[in-house]
Each structure stands twice: as structure tokens, then as C-alpha cells.
Amino acid sequence: MTVLVFLDPAMPDGRIADASQPQLKVTDTGITRGDGIFETMLAVNGAPRKLQAHLARLASSAEALALNVPASDAWERAIGTALQEADDDGDLVVKLVAIRGVEESVEGGTEATAWVQVSPVPKGLRGKRLAVLLLDRGYDSTAAQRAPWLLIGAKTLSYAVNMAALRYAKSQGADDVIFTSSDGKVLEGPTSTVLIARVIDGVKHLITPQLESGILAGTSQSALFAAARDAGWELGYGPLIPADLFASDGVWLISSVRLLAEVASLDGKPVTMSPDLTAELSALVESVS
Template identity: 85%
Template structure:
């Protein structure tokens, strides 16, 4: 069962939502433009692995996109809520997502917790290294390429997998 918790200032520990129902508006820029970030981690026995490292990388990605996202402490409370709601002491996938939201409305942010698919349990990470065709100084010359940021725009990654 997937658990969905939105970061919402009216709910200090996050707002639980029905993951089986639509939650985002089609005008959210995360959908229309891929304008957002994400971070994914493993939780084992209700405890996220390397949480501070993932939150730091999320903050770095947000900074690269000039995306105003909630503070790490807010994410931590929502993660705690989602893991408690999942009520699973096994291996879980914890995904943090933030989009720029609708034009002028501010960021939309949520935590999604799902069981780790059975086929992935016990597997080691497989890595494929591809030449991007950029030289090592491109990030300084072309910051709009967002080198190193984990963005929702995953078209190049999906093409590489295909």
C-alpha cells in the first residue's frame, strides 16, 4: 500500500492523502514542465537510511532550481508520519518530491512511501555510466543545465534506459 503525505503548513506533521485518488492539478508545473526535484531513499524497520545526506542533496537540488522548499525538519516530520502510517517493519521506498506548483501558488511537496518491490529486495545497485557529451566545465558556463540536480525532468535518463 502506498502512503502519501503532503507538506502543508496547516498540518505540522504533514497531511495524509489518499494515494489512490488524483492529488495534483494538471496545471502544476511539475507536470507541465517537469519543474521540480525528488529524492529517494530506503527505509528499513521504520528508519530511513542516510536521511540527512538525502535531505542535504534535496536542498542542493532545490537551490540549483531556485525552488523554495520546506525546511529539513518539516520533511522529517512528514517522513515520520508517512512511515508510521505505512505500519510496515520491512523495506520501504521513501520518495520526497517537490514541484514549483501552479504558477504563483508556491511549491507543492509530498512524501510517498511504498513497499520495496519484491524483485528489488536483496539486489545490488546497477550503474550504467554514459558520456553526456559535455566537457567538465559546462556547469560553470551553462548553469541552466542543472548539472548534479535530481530533477523531475527525466527524459534523458528514460531514453538511456530504453
């Protein structure tokens, strides 16, 4: 069952809507142009995980798009209404969406159409070791700095390229993708952040690509890094190239709903896997609220 709650100034706790019925105008630029933003998080036992980090990233994405979205407290109240309506103590996907508005109002500075969607975690999403393809994203690692209008660091609704990459991977017998830049840097997955581990002289290092290379800041990666630091890991922020993935002691993709997924192969070639490191990092991910 999907629960839908629209943010509405006239209803401070949000307006519950029927998810099985049409709710948006076909002229909304969120539909016609993908002109909007979103966040997806996990709720466990009725409580959303990393809520403040997701709200902060939503606000950052809104700023990048000059999108007028409701304040964080309005989102929090609507999330509470949606989770209460869902009335489910299991794991749930909480999605926040804001789109600009209908064509004739896009220049008027009106507040975005915004809603919270709550649904069950898709079956079979977790626990699988991944066969991954390395795919060229088509721009170099300095594009985000040179061309901010590309919105590379914003979580927008324009995910057609990401979904096309995943479809291509599946057509080739793979499960997921790691994007690389045209100058050979490791970037991110279509819906995830890349992590590698190196154990050097008994010291465990956890490394992720540089944000400056043109990736979305990962809320799950950031939370895991904080927990790993407290557990004695050394942290690193790239830059990474594909050879670093093959030379590592483990490669993972991390995201808010799937959590930590171990990579078994890249372009059909096996990479090192460590059940011990995966178990340790998975426990740290689970410990983050």
C-alpha cells in the same frame, strides 16, 4: 500499498492523502515541465537511512532551481507520519518530491507543493550482476561549471533522458547504463553512482568520478566512502576514463534503494569481478545508517 503525505502548513505533521485518487492540478509545472526536485531513500525497520544527507541534497537542489521548499523539520515530521501510516518493518522506499506550482503562480514566490511517498522496494531490484552499456551523455566534462543553468548537479524531476537511456540499454539486452562525457570521462549511471576498486601492493583503493565532471553528488557513495576509510581503504576521486573500468579489480553502481550492484560486463565485454570485494563493500553499505 503506497502512502502519501502532503506537507501542509496547517497540519504540522503532514496531511495524509489517498494515493489512489488524483491529488495534483494538471496545470502544475511539475507535471507540464518537470519543474521540481526529488530525493529517494531507503527506510529499514521504520527508520530512513542517510536522512540528513538526503535533506541536505534536497535543499541544494531547491537552491539551484530557486524553489521555495519546506524546511527540513517539516520534511522529517511528514516522513515520520508516512512511515507510521505504512506500519511495515520491512524495507521501504521513501520519496520526497517538491514541484513549483500552477502556471499562473510560478513567478509569485509561493511555496512549492511538496509530499512524501512511501512504498515497498520493487521486487527483483537487488542482487543481480549487471550488464552495462557505456553511453555518451552529449556534453563535455566541463559543462556543469560553464553552464550552471543546465542543473547537472541537481536532482530534478527532468529524468526523461535518464529513462530513455535505460530503455535503450534494455532494448540492447543490457541492464543499466554508465554515462560518459563527450571528452571521454566516466560520469554516472542514470540512477546511480559509479565505483571502482584497485588493489595495489595489497592496499585497497575505492575510486569514484569527480563531482566537477558533471555528476550528482551520491549520498550512498559518500556514506560508503566514510565507512571504507574507517576500514582502511584508500579513497580516490577520478578523473576516470572507460579504460580505468576495464583495468579495475571491480566495478559497481551504488544507489540508495538498490544499494551496491556489481557490474559484470561493459558493452558486452567482461570486467573483473571480485566476490570478496563485493561482500566487503556490501557489508560496509549495510552498516551505514
